[in-house]
Amino acid sequence: xxxxxxxxxxxxxxxxxxxxxxxxxxxxxxxxxxxxxxxxxxxxxxxxxxxxxxxxxxxxxxxxxxxxxxxxxxxxxxxxxxxxxxxxxxxxxxxxxxxxxxxxxxxxxxxxxxxxxxxxxxxxxxxxxxxxxxxxxxxxxxxxxxxxxxxxxxxxxxxxxxxxxxxxxxxxxxxxxxxxxxxxxxxxxxxxxxxxxxxxxxxxxxxxxxxxxxxxxxxxxxxxxxxxxxxxxxxxxxxxxxxxxxxxxxxxxxxxxxxxxxxxxxxxxxxxxxxxxxxxxxxxxxxxxxxxxxxxxxxxxxxxxxxxxxxxxxxxxxxxxxxxxxxxxxxxxxxxxxxxxxxxxxxxxxxxxxxxxxxxxxxxxxxxxxxxxxxxxxxxxxxxxxxxxxxxxxxxxxxxxxxxxxxxxxxxxxxxxxxxxxxxxxxxxxxxxxxxxxxxxxxxxxxxxxxxxxxxxxxxxxxxxxxxxxxxxxxxxxxxxxxxxxxxxxxxxxxxxxxxxxxxxxxxxxxxxxxxxxxxxxxxxxxxxxxxxxxxxxxxxxxxxxxxxxxxxxxxxxxxxxxxxxxxxxxxxxxxxxxxxxxxxxxxxxxxxxxxxxxxxxxxxxxxxxxxxxxxxxxxxxxxxxxxx
Amino acid sequence: xxxxxxxxxxxxxxxxxxxxxxxxxxxxxxxxxxxxxxxxxxxxxxxxxxxxxxxxxxxxxxxxxxxxxxxxxxxxxxxxxxxxxxxxxxxxxxxxxxxxxxxxxxxxxxxxxxxxxxxxxxxxxxxxxxxxxxxxxxxxxxxxxxxxxxxxxxxxxxxxxxxxxxxxxxxxxxxxxxxxxxxxxxxxxxxxxxxxxxxxxxxxxxxxxxxxxxxxxxxx
Numbered sequence: 001x002x003x004x005x006x007x008x009x010x011x012x013x014x015x016x017x018x019x020x021x022x023x024x025x026x027x028x029x030x031x032x033x034x035x036x037x038x039x040x041x042x043x044x045x046x047x048x049x050x051x052x053x054x055x056x057x058x059x060x061x062x063x064x065x066x067x068x069x070x071x072x073x074x075x076x077x078x079x080x081x082x083x084x085x086x087x088x089x090x091x092x093x094x095x096x097x098x099x100x101x102x103x104x105x106x107x108x109x110x111x112x113x114x115x116x117x118x119x120x121x122x123x124x125x126x127x128x129x130x131x132x133x134x135x136x137x138x139x140x141x142x143x144x145x146x147x148x149x150x151x152x153x154x155x156x157x158x159x160x161x162x163x164x165x166x167x168x169x170x171x172x173x174x175x176x177x178x179x180x181x182x183x184x185x186x187x188x189x190x191x192x193x194x195x196x197x198x199x200x201x202x203x204x205x206x207x208x209x210x211x212x213x214x215x216x217x218x219x220x221x222x223x224x225x226x227x228x229x230x231x232x233x234x235x236x237x238x239x240x241x242x243x244x245x246x247x248x249x250x251x252x253x254x255x256x257x258x259x260x261x262x263x264x265x266x267x268x269x270x271x272x273x274x275x276x277x278x279x280x281x282x283x284x285x286x287x288x289x290x291x292x293x294x295x296x297x298x299x300x301x302x303x304x305x306x307x308x309x310x311x312x313x314x315x316x317x318x319x320x321x322x323x324x325x326x327x328x329x330x331x332x333x334x335x336x337x338x339x340x341x342x343x344x345x346x347x348x349x350x351x352x353x354x355x356x357x358x359x360x361x362x363x364x365x366x367x368x369x370x371x372x373x374x375x376x377x378x379x380x381x382x383x384x385x386x387x388x389x390x391x392x393x394x395x396x397x398x399x400x401x402x403x404x405x406x407x408x409x410x411x412x413x414x415x416x417x418x419x420x421x422x423x424x425x426x427x428x429x430x431x432x433x434x435x436x437x438x439x440x441x442x443x444x445x446x447x448x449x450x451x452x453x454x455x456x457x458x459x460x461x462x463x464x465x466x467x468x469x470x471x472x473x474x475x476x477x478x479x480x481x482x483x484x485x486x487x488x489x490x491x492x493x494x495x496x497x498x499x500x501x502x503x504x505x506x507x508x509x510x511x512x513x514x515x516x517x518x519x520x521x522x523x524x525x526x527x528x529x530x531x532x533x534x535x536x537x538x539x540x541x542x543x544x545x546x547x548x549x550x551x552x553x554x555x556x557x558x559x560x561x562x563x564x565x566x567x568x569x570x571x572x573x574x575x576x577x578x579x580x581x582x583x584x585x586x587x588x589x590x591x592x593x594x595x596x597x598x599x600x601x602x603x604x605x606x607x608x609x610x611x612x613x614x615x616x617x618x619x620x621x622x623x624x625x626x627x628x629x
Numbered sequence: 630x631x632x633x634x635x636x637x638x639x640x641x642x643x644x645x646x647x648x649x650x651x652x653x654x655x656x657x658x659x660x661x662x663x664x665x666x667x668x669x670x671x672x673x674x675x676x677x678x679x680x681x682x683x684x685x686x687x688x689x690x691x692x693x694x695x696x697x698x699x700x701x702x703x704x705x706x707x708x709x710x711x712x713x714x715x716x717x718x719x720x721x722x723x724x725x726x727x728x729x730x731x732x733x734x735x736x737x738x739x740x741x742x743x744x745x746x747x748x749x750x751x752x753x754x755x756x757x758x759x760x761x762x763x764x765x766x767x768x769x770x771x772x773x774x775x776x777x778x779x780x781x782x783x784x785x786x787x788x789x790x791x792x793x794x795x796x797x798x799x800x801x802x803x804x805x806x807x808x809x810x811x812x813x814x815x816x817x818x819x820x821x822x823x824x825x826x827x828x829x830x831x832x833x834x835x836x837x838x839x840x841x842x843x844x845x846x847x848x849x
Contacts, residue, residue: 013684014684017684017685018684018685018686018716021687024688028703032651035646038646113650113817113820114649114650116650116652116725118820119754119756119816119819120723120754
């Protein structure tokens, strides 16, 4: 391919345009990675459900998929052509009257199609050395950040000697981008474009990222591709073929007893997983508003000991977090001298420590090894969960509501994988004494703000003036090249502030005169500020107010932040009181995608898919000083 | 099936994860043959007669329902101008399908088809599928490239051929759907090579080549 580079070939405005595209592509790729990761996890689950562990003897007549025992004469099962395992009729997918596959082989084929691997196998033949530039895209965008910071500075003569080669320049630029001339930065930029374009076979990159956890095993897989097992799609509603979802649940249900596997570290409960949370189990108290927030006040603390067994899962259908409290053992005595203990379990979904966040089990009498079998439930959006922590504490209920703290477990959902079935199993947790630092989180949380956002692309702004202006701009593209064109009309960001929940109560009646301020800070531009009207005397304000920010580009938004702050209007002309704030976007795009919160993802979704509305639930924080308003 | 389904699944577009396959498609051809218009017609069902030269690259996302599968298309629109060639050719790799476009009222754009085809062969992977499209077929009065010449060239290059008009919305959807179909065919073919496929596309006669009786080792 032609290696020559036209050094002048991307002018200021063109960069903006191309980078907008690159950002959108990056977002799309991230989402695709996520989709394939999920598929892969589901395949793994299917494999776990059944497949014979290597330690097991083949002579055992078990179906390799569902572990159902097979007969010697009747119902012998048959050998799958793909994996040579013997499977029962229930674990076969009939492709046509002559061909069938076992569920896992079918799923493996399926993922090959769905992840596009079939196509990218060709790459290996034609470009065997490629596909190792997974960071090129990030590099390009990073280098662009530096570019954009100085793009308003007029070009200066190149300060470096002519001997500087292109590649070296790139290295230099990354370290001291600010001091380089615009031309040199363009050079670096175009070089990066080359890099990124090499890695443009997105799926290849995906493949490496996705299979990172497989390590070297994956290298082998590439050789023996026919045996590659990547992932499988469950969520899709395949019309012709049986639903894999059903296959999985079928394997689970028809199973009776979950097979023990060496690879599973956690204690596998003897009862089937699905029945842990099933109905019929007595449910814990939903609220207990009459009891004051116990953690805040006076309580005794016993010498903490013992363990608690519970399981957590998230019901995506009903948006319900469910905690199945099974039992405790070796609890400390609530009243040591009398050897008395009436334990119960209480949970909070931190950082919310209000009564709404409290759930309790029933009280068991005179035991330090209580069995509860109760499910405590929280109705909560999935997107909110990762910011929460589950605090499970054991208490002794003495006479006259005298309470003694027996220990607690705090589980952070930040990195909790609710989709992984293994996290839903019952586990024993060591009870611990009160953690100190949880107070900070509590102070921080001040409710939630619901917004809906949409980016409107220039082509849809059906404003003929605007269109003409756009064309005009393009015409003058080249003369304008080096100067920042501030009038360049880009996208319009529409943001509807819907409502706020769980705002702090600052008046005795809990009612607020609230409004929302927004402040969009784009580098090199004046902050764009807007505010909603004040809603009087409402505890849960529904503003439904639309903010419009026009003349922005996606790449600008990628590097800017939008602060939304909720205020209470003071009655006597005093200072308005800050209730909470939240930030959309960051000034520096983080490279670690796994650390981004759900709201960040939603925000990226807004930026990457123009012209469609996205709902975002933001957690409000009470530290006013970090926000712009 | 299409229009109702499209409307339903077109809503969320790029952020939607509920699909079976993702295909990347590239539209290439000389400057001003109508690549961008063609894409806008397909993705947004809109058309603007004004010519705005594409800067570098752009893409749109559209999810369609085809062969009982939801397929998400990332359709790349490329700049026809030579000066962007370094960027655009970089995107050839990874594209499963190409729409190679010329303008039936522009002889030069037709003559360039051979070169574009060479570019595809050079930069893309061998299992990429190509359709040749003669755009602007609404402008019959100004036609300089006959359908027959287009068809012959396509045959010579081994591509399928369509004449289309983004302006009058002729054959736009058909072009994309045909391309999706042949990518699907290619996919099931390449999966079949190893084993009978699960792609849902045509359990053709090739499947019977190696019949595997369900109970081959039954003791009865």
